[in-house]
Amino acid sequence: MFITVFPRTDEEFCELLPLFDMALRGFDGPYILSDVKFGESPVYFRYGAFFMDRLDYADGSTGYAIQAPDGQKVHDNRAAVFTLPAFVEPPDLIRALVEERLNPAPGELEELLHPYVVRSSLHFSNAGGVYLADSDRGRFVLKEARRWSAFSSDSTDATERLRNEHSALTALAHVGAVVDAVDYRVLGDHEFLIEEYIPGVTVQAWVASNYPFSTDPTGLSAYAVRALPLAQQMVAALTQIHDAGWSVLDLQPKNILIDGNRVRLIDMEAARPLEASAVGSIGTPGFVPHVRTSNRDRDRYALAAVVLHLFSPSLAGSFDPSVLTYRARKVAEQFPADVSELVNALVDAVPVDAVATSHPFRHAAGSALVPANRLVDQVCNGIEWSRRDGHRRYPGDATQFADGAGALLNIETGAAGVMLMLARAGRDVTEDRNWLSARLRDTDHIPFHGLLRGSAGIASVFAELGDADTAEVILLAGASSPDPGADLSVRSGLSGTVLALCDLAGDRDGVARSLLDRCAASLAARITGAADIVSPQSETGNAIGLFDGWVGVGLACRRLAEVTGDDSWEHLMDICFHRELAQLTTADSGALRVDYSRVSYGYLSEGAAGIAFALAQCAPARYRDEIARLTQAVDGLISMNGGLFRGTAGVACALLPVSASGGERARLMTFTADSFLFCGDDPETRMVLGDNGHHLSADFSTGAAGYVGALLSQLEEDPNRWFPVTLPTPIDDDIERGEHNERIAFFAGPVERVRA
Numbered sequence: 001m002f003i004t005v006f007p008r009t010d011e012e013f014c015e016l017l018p019l020f021d022m023a024l025r026g027f028d029g030p031y032i033l034s035d036v037k038f039g040e041s042p043v044y045f046r047y048g049a050f051f052m053d054r055l056d057y058a059d060g061s062t063g064y065a066i067q068a069p070d071g072q073k074v075h076d077n078r079a080a081v082f083t084l085p086a087f088v089e090p091p092d093l094i095r096a097l098v099e100e101r102l103n104p105a106p107g108e109l110e111e112l113l114h115p116y117v118v119r120s121s122l123h124f125s126n127a128g129g130v131y132l133a134d135s136d137r138g139r140f141v142l143k144e145a146r147r148w149s150a151f152s153s154d155s156t157d158a159t160e161r162l163r164n165e166h167s168a169l170t171a172l173a174h175v176g177a178v179v180d181a182v183d184y185r186v187l188g189d190h191e192f193l194i195e196e197y198i199p200g201v202t203v204q205a206w207v208a209s210n211y212p213f214s215t216d217p218t219g220l221s222a223y224a225v226r227a228l229p230l231a232q233q234m235v236a237a238l239t240q241i242h243d244a245g246w247s248v249l250d251l252q253p254k255n256i257l258i259d260g261n262r263v264r265l266i267d268m269e270a271a272r273p274l275e276a277s278a279v280g281s282i283g284t285p286g287f288v289p290h291v292r293t294s295n296r297d298r299d300r301y302a303l304a305a306v307v308l309h310l311f312s313p314s315l316a317g318s319f320d321p322s323v324l325t326y327r328a329r330k331v332a333e334q335f336p337a338d339v340s341e342l343v344n345a346l347v348d349a350v351p352v353d354a355v356a357t358s359h360p361f362r363h364a365a366g367s368a369l370v371p372a373n374r375l376v377d378q379v380c381n382g383i384e385w386s387r388r389d390g391h392r393r394y395p396g397d398a399t400q401f402a403d404g405a406g407a408l409l410n411i412e413t414g415a416a417g418v419m420l421m422l423a424r425a426g427r428d429v430t431e432d433r434n435w436l437s438a439r440l441r442d443t444d445h446i447p448f449h450g451l452l453r454g455s456a457g458i459a460s461v462f463a464e465l466g467d468a469d470t471a472e473v474i475l476l477a478g479a480s481s482p483d484p485g486a487d488l489s490v491r492s493g494l495s496g497t498v499l500a501l502c503d504l505a506g507d508r509d510g511v512a513r514s515l516l517d518r519c520a521a522s523l524a525a526r527i528t529g530a531a532d533i534v535s536p537q538s539e540t541g542n543a544i545g546l547f548d549g550w551v552g553v554g555l556a557c558r559r560l561a562e563v564t565g566d567d568s569w570e571h572l573m574d575i576c577f578h579r580e581l582a583q584l585t586t587a588d589s590g591a592l593r594v595d596y597s598r599v600s601y602g603y604l605s606e607g608a609a610g611i612a613f614a615l616a617q618c619a620p621a622r623y624r625d626e627i628a629r630l631t632q633a634v635d636g637l638i639s640m641n642g643g644l645f646r647g648t649a650g651v652a653c654a655l656l657p658v659s660a661s662g663g664e665r666a667r668l669m670t671f672t673a674d675s676f677l678f679c680g681d682d683p684e685t686r687m688v689l690g691d692n693g694h695h696l697s698a699d700f701s702t703g704a705a706g707y708v709g710a711l712l713s714q715l716e717e718d719p720n721r722w723f724p725v726t727l728p729t730p731i732d733d734d735i736e737r738g739e740h741n742e743r744i745a746f747f748a749g750p751v752e753r754v755r756a
Helices: 010-023 092-102 108-113 158-171 203-210 217-243 295-311 323-334 337-348 372-386 415-424 430-442 455-464 468-478 494-505 511-528 550-564 568-581 608-618 624-632 648-654 663-676 704-716 737-743 751-755
Strands: 036-038 043-045 054-056 062-067 073-075 117-125 128-135 138-146 181-187 190-196 256-259 262-265 677-679 687-689
Touching: 010 043, 010 092, 036 092, 054 073, 108 117, 108 181, 138 158, 158 181, 158 190, 203 217, 203 256, 203 295, 217 262, 217 295, 217 337, 295 323, 295 337, 323 337, 372 415, 372 687, 372 704, 415 430, 415 455, 415 704, 430 455, 430 468, 455 468, 455 494, 468 511, 494 511, 494 550, 511 550, 511 568, 550 568, 550 608, 568 608, 608 624, 608 648, 648 663, 648 704, 663 677, 663 704, 687 704
Parallel strands: none
Antiparallel strands: 036 043, 054 062, 062 073, 117 128, 128 138, 138 190, 181 190, 256 262, 677 687
16 A cells, blocks of 8 residues: 655655654565655655646657746656756755765665676566676676565565576576576565576567568568477477476567577566466466466467467467467468478467457457458447447547547547548447537647647548537637647647648638648748657657658648649658658668668558558659659568558558559458457457457557548548548649559569569
8 A cells, every 4th residue: 555645845744754754664665766765664755746737848749747936847757766856955854865865875786796797777667677787707687676566466576476486497497498597686675586698589579570571472481491490499498397397377479589599488487386376477468368277278378379479470369369270270371381280289289268268259250251341331330339428439549548638539549530430431420429529528638739639630520520610619729729849740740730721721711721821831831941850649759651750741731732722832742751761771672661670660650651652642653663662661561460550451551542453452451351350249240459459449540440441441442531631632643543553563573673
């Protein structure tokens, strides 16, 4: 139990602190990293805000604020370290403690850890840190555990688990695939397990960097030659561990390192004797059964899931463990027989009851065989089934809970995006419209700017549904909103607002036209001023791609040229496009890629597909070479998500203006239907698995609403069916559509063939 006390004055603070210290002596508790410990009790203090307040930064982002004595808001640092606002003068009672915490004596920890010298931090969590250290005997890893921290559901804290891991590593010292324990230190409330250092990458990272994520048979066969021996080593390692009488219980891709061609298990924190109880043991979603099993069967399930991750990366097992069987069939279709034989043997070894789950939804195998019009109806049925009357209208991405009240209402993750796609599919959304109108009246602090995150985008939805009055009320409320600064993005910034206003302004004067003129002028000034672009709400933290980067700004410029008749916007469009292209990397094949941590990002949001879409939707002939090279980066792409922004449905949408050939788009939509649709008790209801595979989602960016938009756009071959507002008409398309698409065909191959 935690008790937080807010003294009104320094005098009250200095009076209460010793009283609490005396009253609580003899009690113990976790060390609070952001605070300073007082006395010999679990009493801690820090200077922080009493009321939650927000601070708007120049880049368009927001943060926590605290008020200085002069009334000015300053940043309220809520990191896991102690900080003191510059305006605070500590009372004499705590001055020495604060000084010691801000300026700790050097060398104390180093002396206690001798001969190990910490060089860097590898990881940090509530349980403690993981550090890289050197000694005269070589390089080592120090795993820290803090008392009273990171409790699991069986009431085991971090220190108990670390001691357990030390016992497991000691017992398994003869198993070559298991990391070696070297030493164990107890330093007050901190305990350290010293292990051998193993260079290499996790299986998770290895798959991300090496898996073809493509249907190309040559690439898949070459990958199998490398991956199969790794899988065989995993099988052998688990067999040895079980033969020694132990179980791993948390076997998953991040706990296995690949050192050259050798597999090593590095995390045995959850390990227990085979016959011990595993109730409440920690585990990783997707790699533990949903039901209680024996320790041996739990490991068997995990091994099958890890090996499947090598050959068929997917997150669907987090939601429905029974997808193991479907994924094994897909492996058999794509990989050589020896891979299929191993995978089938591992899946067959998992008992049927180990893949059970408590919820009624199961993987809807065969959905790709359902006619597209019927599939639209089934997914819309699923969305309507998920509708609720509370504060959360539809289930969606986890950002619904992290990004303020607007996240439940906006286009990207909220009700507005769902309502829009249902309406485009012909469903009655009167109740949704009434619900959203009421919520907007009762909700403060919804950002105005941005098509996807802002109320400007919500206004465009109401306008499309024929409710011009509500749209105008939203615009009037947003007219006094401050300029979003360097956030020029479509997602949450000025370009998104412009795109929404282009639809709202029409041919008449009024608040929408006035706002459009103002925002357009601000956008032009930002572009010509060569200002940097930021997108504080981007998924990866990078300002790149259709929704977050310069290419989205260029799309808005092209739309402004169309709406205003001012061709100078086309010049600004080209400036934006060239800035975006300058950020890309070139592969050996000539493909243009968006690279994050050595991984090519091909998706609609922040990826190559979205950039290709914007170029092709605005100026296809002018950028035909760049479009061809971008589409090479997503040739044959598969994904662990099926949604619009970071999944295969979105890539299919991106290809609509790029290629006349529907074959690749059909493959992507088939893959999405086969991999990410789930059905409950009603066979005419389908739901879509959200990003990361933990839950069903109805929202626009990750779930069923976006998938409905993707289906409609493919059926009608019209990208306007998925995009929230009107897209610009392509310019300079001076070659026939057939010839144009032949030049930038998706299966173009090397750049030389495209240019030929």
